[in-house]
Every structure is written in structure tokens, then in C-alpha cells.
Amino acid sequence: MTHDDLEYSSYVAGLGLSNGHLQSIVPSVMRRVSVPYQRQRLELDDGDFLLIDELPAKQDEAPLVILSHGLEGNSHRAYMQGMARHFHDAGWHVYAWNFRSCGGELNRLPRFYHSGAIEDLRAVIRLGIERGFQRIFLVGFSMGGNQTVLTLAEPDLEPEVIGGVGFSVPLDLAACAEQLAKPAQTIYMRRFLKDLRVKVADKAEHFPQLVSLDGYDQMRTFEDFDNRYTAPLHGFHDAQDYWQRCSSRAVLSRLQRPTLVVNALNDPFLADGCYIRPSDASAQLLFETPPRGGHCGFIRWRLNQPLWSEKRARAFAQALI
Template sequence: MPLVIHSRYQPPFYLFNGHLQTIVPSLLRTVPEVHYERERVETEDGDFLDLDWSRPTDRTTDTLCIVSHGLEGDAGRPYVRGMVRALNRAGFDALAWNYRSCSGEMNRLLRSYHLGDTDDLDFVVRYALGTTRYRRVYLTGFSAGGNVTLKYLGEQPERVPQEVQRAAVFSVPTDLKSSSMHISRLENRLYLNRFLKSLRKKMREKAMLLPDQVDLNGLDELLDFPQFDDRYTAPMHGFKSAEEYYEHASSGRYLSGIRIPTLLVNAQNDPFLPPSCFPRDSASRSAFVFLETPQEGGHVGFGEGTPDGEYYSEHRAVEFLTAKVPG
């Protein structure tokens, strides 16, 4: 039943298509009000994660929201900082965590992160609860981080601590195989090339760290996600192929397992998302997954007003997380 039929999002007049709604917030937005306190934590497998906390000093709260960034992003991206600012204004502490290799320093192990890696999110959730400061935890995520969040909530719902009570995610590629092909279309090559440039750079850094484990031959000849994932992402994380990785990691197959109120907002003009990433049937059968599909918004966009103002994704997340009756 939870299909949100009418979305209130309307873009400003100067963001008149999905590409502008995607690019302008990424390039022009700044959120200087957010100040992080970084903490490095050691993982059980001998690696580390860098956590960026935003805990306003003028009050204490028993509520934390954990924010998961997108592919090749980090806690410093404007969309993450904007969400953190909105959460702080709503009275919550916020924890924006950086995936392995995404905090400015290469991680130690051959493995890095991938779009279905829920173990690290579970580690972060339990680490935060281990501080004993929080009785209530919310989750938010963007794009890749939204996929990880949905998969975490749905694949083993009994694993999710009871303190985790709601989630709100945006611009999520719930079908990784189709979205990996969709972003390879000619009109999306600008985005694809930017991602591949960053991923290639990291593979070279990884090869310097672990020269006997990383083969760079042909790296520059990998021209799309399926090729890169088949060569590197899949084998580095225990998958036989990109096909197996996409099948295992796509959050769409786990939506029926979600047992807490969860908002998924995917814009219909998102240049990254094909039709299979709008799981209307799954949401209509779920009592917990609320699917909102505004006509506009782009990918991790949803800008409103001036570039440094609060965005729709931010006040919509706060609204959903704090509502007496979700929807």
C-alpha cells in the first residue's frame, strides 16, 4: 500500500531538466555550517573506517541519524553535509561515515567497498550504539548508500538492532545490472567517465599498496561499469563475476524483508535510473516501504531555491523520520 501518489517536490525554474538538477547541486552547493569531528575506528578484519560526527554542543540527544554517501563520494559532499545540517537542526546527532578508501586515505586490505556491502554499515550502527548515548537510530542514504541501506534492512531483518527505527533513502539504483547499463548510454557518458576516472585512480593507489595482488594491465581499456566490476569489484569482494555481484548486491530483491518504515524517493527524470529502479509492485505489497517518485529531481539533486538552501531531500527525510504516522 505505501505508494506516495503525490510528491510535493518542484524544482526552481532554472533547474529545468534532470541533468541540471543533478549537476548544479553537485558543483555549486556549499554547506559551511557543518563541522565534523573525525574518529577512526579499527574493523575486526584489520582495516579501518573514518567516521565524521556532527554533535552540536548546545544540547544532548538520544537520537542519531547515520548518513551513507554515494559511489566514490565521502562525508564532505554537499548532499551529505546538507542532510547532516538538516538533521542537526531537527535536534539529532548525525554520523556521516566514509566507506573504505573514501576518506582521503587508501584502506589497508585488498577489499574496498561495494554497493552491497552491508557488513560495514552494520559495524557502524553497532559501534554507534556501543557508545550508549543513543536509544533511537535512523538511517539515510544516497544512491549507492541508499542501496546499501535498503539491502541492510531487508536481507537479514533479524540482524538489525531494535534501536534502528526508520530510514529514508534517495536516488537509489535498486537494480544494479540495469542501472550499470543505463549509465553507459551516450547521454550519460559524462557521469560514467567521472566515476571511472576516480575508480581507476584508486586501483593505481591500491596497486602501489599491494603490488602482488592488483594487476593494472588493461585498466584504461575498461570503459563501463560491467567491465570494471567484472575485472575488479567482483573478484576483490568474493564474487565470480559482475553478473553475480549485481544479482547479490541489488537492494530490490530484499525490499520485502524490510520491517521498519522506510522512505524511498527516486525521481522519474533521474539520468542514472532505468524503469526497473522504481519498485512500485514491491512497495505496493509492503507495509513498510514508502515509494515516492516525483517527476523532477535528477540524481541526488532535489534542489530548492538558492544553491546553499535546504533541499527537498533533507526536509522530506526529517519529516518522514519524525512523523507520528509515516508516509
């Protein structure tokens, strides 16, 4: 990768915080943000539901921002609450939605969520339109960033959606799965598999004809997990089919609205394919690759103040308005 491949970014890491692992771990452990969400349940056409945490705006004509979290995250993660607070303080209405099974209540169906499950994000967008919002902006983190980019490339995207931003986006899912299978990333992989085990156990209890927990503790990689669970539960042939069909890199030429993607070069979750702007990428794409930032980090030492990522997202949104 040459310097010419990279887009300028204004982010500068805090002193002593240049390491990608520190950037990824410190905010999730040490950052404290709390916002007064109001929870609502959105019933879906397939018989399932979504849990949406809302921060109502003070003004009637406020725009709406929809926040999508990462794998095994939820609306109460510090990066979600920090972004929600920053937009709300600026007068925006906020929907911080939880993927199926991620809001503290397990969902009803055998399926749960995956990187390409944009039908749920589209349902949240439609809810916003039904409530009268005329300007809707999307913000996604990691897996939620992948869903956000995929949604912004949909040919029938609702006109009320003005654009969006994805942080730490796994544009190439297969390459990122390979990256996370490396020994240096074992700490992350173990945590993901431990968290997902709780949900697989629930599915196995309620749908024993479809899901089994046998052999789960021998799994070590996303390829193992996606071959065993994600692919069959969501209609994919196998992990490779899932990754190929749901990687947002493939839709960068078809973006329908202005889209900002911010991927730090020292993100321990991302592979090389997540940093190179495709030659056929849409003019709607703004692609920033700051040298530092980790995975959903972008911190300095004042952790409980608005982060650079929060300021960057709102500035991009305000420019579109």
C-alpha cells in the same frame, strides 16, 4: 509505466531546473555547505578501518542519524553536509561515515567498498549503540541508499534502528549499469572511472599479486570495472553475480522497519526497474517517484538553504519518533 505506478511527491523543481542532468550536476558544482565535523576512526574486526565525521548533539538524549554517501562520494559532499546540518539543527546527533578509501585516506586491505557492503554500515550502527543511542535513523544516497535499504531488510537488524530513507537508489544494479553505459551518460561514466583509477593504482602498488592497472584505460563501463575488480576483490563470481546479489530491489518484500525510497523519474543514473513498486513489497515501504529531481538533486534556486530532500528525510524520521 502508467500514472497508477507512481506515488505522490510534494517536490517541485525550481524554475529552469527541471532537467535531470542539471539537477544532478548543479548542486555538486554550485552548492556550498560547511559543517564543523569531528573525525573519529573506527577500527574493524578484519583489520581495516572506517573514518566517521560526527556532529555531536547538544542534548544527551538526542537520536542519531547515520548518513551514507554515494559511489566515490564522501562525508564532505554538499548533499551529505546539507543533510547533516539539517538534522543537527533539529537536535540530532550525526554520523556521516566514509566508505573504505573514501575519507581522504586509503584503506589497508585489498578490498574497498561496493553496493552491498552493509557490514560496514552495520559496524557504524553498532558503534552508535555502544555510545548509548536508543533511536537510530538511516539516510543513504545512491549507492549508500542501496546499502541503507539492504540493511533495513536484515532479519537481525538492531532494535534501536527505527527506519530510514534512500534517495536516488539504484534498486536494480544491472539495469543501472546498462543505463550508465549509454552514450548519453558518458560524462558520468568517465568521471567515475577516472576517480576509481586512483584507488586501483594504489591497490596495484600494494597488492600487485591481486590487482593490476594494465588495460584500465580501455575500460568504458561498470561491467568492465566490476568484472575486473569489484567481483574478484569482494568474493563475487562476476559483475552479474555481484549485481544480482546486491540489488536492494530483491529485499523490498523483507523490510524490517519503515523505509522511504525517493527516486526522481528524470534521474539519469536510474533504469525503469528503479521506479516500479514490486507487487510483494513490504507494507513498511513508502515509495515516492517525483517527476523531477535528478540524481541526488531535488534542488530549487536557493541552493544553500535546506533542500526538499533534507526536509523530507527529517519529517519522515520525526514521524517515526
